[in-house]
Amino acid sequence: MxxxxxxxxxxxxxxxxxxxxxxxxxxxxxxxxxxxxxxxxxxxxxxxxxxxxxxxxxxxxxxxxxxxxxxxxxxxxxxxxxxxxxxxxxxxxxxxxxxxxxxxxxxxxxxxxxxxxxxxxxxxxxxxxxxxxxxxxxxxxxxxxxxxxxxxxxxxxxxxxxxxxxxxxxxxxxxxxxxxxxxxxxxxxxxxxxxxxxxxxxTNLIGDFKRSLNPRYFTAFIIVFVLAFGLSAYETVFSLFSDHKFGFTPKEIATIITISSIFGVVIQLFMFGKMVDILGEKKLIQLLLIIGAILAVVSTVISSFLAVLAVTCFIFLAFDLLRPALTTFLSKAAEKEQGFVAGMNSTYTSLGNIGGPAMGGILFDVNIHYPYLFAAVIMVIGFGITIMWKENRLGESLAKNLRS
CATH class of the missing domain: 1.20.1250.20 (MFS general substrate transporter like domains)
Structure with a gap:
C-alpha cells in the first residue's frame, strides 16, 4: 500500500x-x-x-x-x-x-x-x-x-x-x-x-521509438508531439504578435504573461486533480483542445488590453492543464515502465519544441495571424487523434494498477 x-x-x-x-x-x-x-x-x-x-x-x-x-x-x-x-x-x-x-x-x-x-x-x-x-x-x-x-x-x-x-x-x-x-x-x-x-x-534509441508505437502509448505520444509543436509556435510569437498588432509595451506584455501564468498555477494546484476525477484524462484533454483552438482563433480578432488579458489567461490555462493531463494518462498506462514513458514523453515534447518555434517564425513573417491559426488547426488535429483512443485500454491498465 x-x-x-x-x-x-x-x-x-x-x-x-x-x-x-x-x-x-x-x-x-x-x-x-x-x-x-x-x-x-x-x-x-x-x-x-x-x-x-x-x-x-x-x-x-x-x-x-x-x-x-x-x-x-x-x-x-x-x-x-x-x-x-x-x-x-x-x-x-x-x-x-x-x-x-x-x-x-x-x-x-x-x-x-x-x-x-x-x-x-x-x-x-x-x-x-x-x-x-x-x-x-x-x-x-x-x-x-x-x-x-x-x-x-x-x-x-x-x-x-x-x-x-x-x-x-x-x-x-x-x-x-x-x-x-x-x-x-x-x-x-x-x-x-x-x-x-x-x-x-x-533496447536502443531506435528500439525505444519502436516501443513508443505500442497502442497503449502511441496516441498520447502523438498528441504530446502535436501539442508541443502547435503551442510552442503560439508561445514563441506571442510577444512579437502583441507588439506588432497592439503596440503593447514590454511592461504590458510582461503583465499579461505574469497574470496568465499565475492564474494557471493556481488552477493547477487546487483544481487539476478534481477536474481529472470528474472528467477523466481523455475528456479533459478533449475539452482543453477545443477551448484552446477556439481561443487561438479569437486571439486574432480582439484588440483591447483587457480582452487580450482575459483570452490569454484562459488559453495559457488550457496549455498548462493539457501537459499534466497527458503526463497523467501516460503515467497510469505505463505500469512498471515509468522511466521509459517519462523519457519518451520528454523526447516527443522536445521534437515538437524544435519544429514549432521555427514554423511559428516562418508563418509570422507571412502573416502575423497565421501562427495563431496554425496552433488552432494543430489543436483540432489533436482532438481528432484523441477520438482514436481506446477507453478500454486505459481501463485495463488502471485495473492492473489498482490490483497491484
Missing part, C-alpha cells in the same frame, strides 16, 4: 523543488541574454542556435535518460541531472567564447532530460493511481512557477552584475543536489530495478 501525498510531504517538496530550481535557472538568464549578446558580439542566429541546441540535446538524451532511470534508479539520475545543471550554469557564467556557451547549453539539455524524467518517474512510483493527477499537477505548477519568477529574480540579481544570475542558478542547483543525496530514498528496490532493466537492456 503506497503512502498518501500528506505522508510523503518532505519527499514531494524536495522533488518539486528540484523541478522548480531547474526551470527557475532557465528563467533567471532571460534578462541577461541581450547583455551577453552585446558583450560577446553574438548574432541573432547564434542566439537562436543556443536555444535550439539545448532542445536537441534534451531530445537525444531523453530516451537514454528513461532507460537509465529504470536501470540505475530514480535518485541517481535526479542527482546527476542537478549536478550537470549546476555545471552548465557555471560554464555559461564563466564562458568567454561561443564554444563554451554551446557546451553549457548542451549540458543544460542533458540535465533537463535527467531531472524531468527522474522526477516524473519518482512521483509516479510513490503515488497511488488516485492521487497521481494531483501530484503531476504539482509538477506542472512547479515548472510554471519557475518560469514566472525566474526572469524577475534574474533581473534583480543582474543589478549586481550580468553573470550573477548564472552563479546564483549554479549555487542553488548544487544545494538541491546535496539535499537530494541526503533526503531522497530510491523508491524501487534493487530487485525491482533489475527486473525492469532486464526487460529493457536489449
Amino acid at each position: 503506497k503512502k498518501t501525498i500528506k505522508e510523503q510531504k518532505l519527499v514531494l517538496i524536495i522533488l518539486l523543488s528540484n523541478i522548480f530550481i531547474a526551470f527557475l535557472g532557465i528563467g533567471l538568464i532571460v534578462p541577461v541574454m541581450p547583455s551577453f549578446m552585446n558583450i560577446m558580439h553574438l548574432s541573432g542566429k547564434t542566439m537562436g542556435y543556443l536555444v535550439a541546441v539545448l532542445a536537441v540535446a534534451q531530445l537525444l538524451i531523453s530516451p537514454l535518460a528513461g532507460r537509465w532511470v529504470d536501470h540505475y534508479g530514480r535518485k541517481k539520475i535526479i542527482i546527476s541531472g542537478l549536478f550537470l545543471f549546476g555545471v552548465s550554469e557555471l560554464i555559461f557564467s564563466l564562458g568567454t567564447t561561443v564554444s563554451a556557451l554551446y557546451i553549457s547549453r548542451i549540458l543544460g539539455g542533458i540535465s533537463a532530460a535527467f531531472i524531468m524524467t527522474g522526477v516524473t518517474a519518482f512521483v509516479a512510483d510513490i503515488t497511488s493511481v488516485q492521487e497521481r493527477p494531483k501530484a503531476i499537477g504539482y509538477i506542472s505548477a512547479a515548472i510554471s512557477t519557475g518560469f514566472i519568477i525566474g526572469p524577475g529574480i534574474g533581473g534583480f540579481i543582474a543589478e549586481y552584475g550580468i553573470r550573477m544570475p548564472l552563479f546564483f542558478a549554479a549555487g542553488i542547483a548544487f544545494l538541491a543536489c546535496i539535499s537530494s543525496i541526503f533526503i531522497l530514498k530510491e523508491p524501487l528496490t534493487k530487485e525491482q530495478l533489475a527486473e525492469i532493466s532486464a526487460n529493457t537492456k536489449q
